[in-house]
Amino acid sequence: MDLDGHSVGVFHVEGEYYALLNWCPHQGARLCEGRLWSGLESDVPGDYATRTDRAVIACIYHGWEFDLRTGRSVCEPERLRVRAYEVTVEPDHTSDQDGVTLGRPSRTNATARTFPVTVEHGNIVVDLRRTPVSGTVPNGPRNLSEGEIHHTHIPSEGSLQPGGTR
């Protein structure tokens, strides 16, 4: 959904809601078009432990995985992440129509708008001010090989893809 110029993907996995900026920090692909996977952990060869509470989305372009909760890259969690937003479901007291309450990123305040969604008995609130974990989106590539990361800023409206598509 478009939240004031930011394309944000909201995911509903195993009863939990997650929201990520629809913008792969690798080369800017629309992340939400990728495939959802369970988290996958292993200590020894041949061991595959799936973690549905650690769902990831694999980018449609090159398959890099990002943790839905934190936005962090599975391969390089310290160096690479996509913006993740706090999502909550709150009871809707104002309207029969369910909706999303959202604000836009700002240091001082947040404006809220409501979008129609199909959640019964509540609103999904995407807090554009806060990420679920501490820390900020990296300002730029650090110690990365040339070409690995082209954009790590939050794009302004219309700049989600080099080609202008959204």
Add this chain to the structure above:
Amino acid sequence: MTSLSNTLRTETPLAAGNVTELIDGDVHNVIPDTHALFPYLSDHWREHITNTLFKGVPETSYPRWAPTTERPGSELPNWRQAGSDLSVVTRDVLDADGLSYAVLCCTYAIDSLHNPDAAIAMARAVNDWQISEWLDKDERLRATIVVPTQLPAEAAREIDRVGDHPGFVQVGMPVRSAVPYGSRLHAPLWEAISRKRLVGAIHFGGAPGTPPTPSGWPSYYLEEHVGMAQVFQTQVVSLVTEGIFDLHPDLRVVLLEAGVTWMGPFLWRFDKEWRNLRRLVPWVKRAPSAYVRDHIRLTIQPVDAPPSDIQLRQAIEQIGSDEMLVYSSDYPHRHASEPSRLLSVVTEAHAARIRSANARALWKLT
């Protein structure tokens, strides 16, 4: 079996980190003739060798009189093979270079023997020959356990038999194998190496019966020789991907005669593809380059060096660690490059690591 005393082993001619110290990580000790192994073979195998056409391993990765096999000055009189005479190795390598240690790597092609009992018997004989004829005669020498890699359980048995000898510091594995070394088929081999706290030494060549290139049989030795760097790459990919270093966190593997400068670009590609495909091997939890820098070491002959020193320095920097390179002469083999050039383009501290500190850490030469 153990004749090197602990006193001898702990005596170090020069302090660790001393920039003047030199340790040679790759010197080849060559079996002069199958008869040299007779004292270490059973009656059965002596008789078999005497009365049949079987005269020891049928193949070698170092054909005699190939210019790459014997460097000028290493030839021995009476058609004896270069590298087969301890007194000459002592004079021309140990003494001439003022080495505190030389790590011998016998590349006797046990893997070319299809008869498993012959392979086991010959490997045992070679190792006993190394103890008696080399390790027991000069405390500066360390050696490589020769095993039938094509029979991993038997290889493990041989490692257990001689692995406690203080002179043996590693287990030799020809880089050409029928199945990559990370495969679970080789699990007993790695378990034994790990159990005895030895180093896995993957060296140039091999005769497993399969083609020496991934694209099939080449026509000329030149093709095999040049293509060997790619075979080393497949082994590194296999070890990391199959989780050998996750199973054996203390394990170190040294690549002998692999070349050096391909490593940087190779790591870049390995990391890149891992990001895309890592779900296939979730036990590989860190970037492959991190595993390689922690666990893989390279001897520096041959230096496949670009022509300018600036380019060579950049190629070394791309490897991304000053703990990976180990000085070697590769005696008596001949290469068209001088190790002194590599040592001159890196920082002094890095050069000191290459000359001795990295070797000391790798082979626990204290």
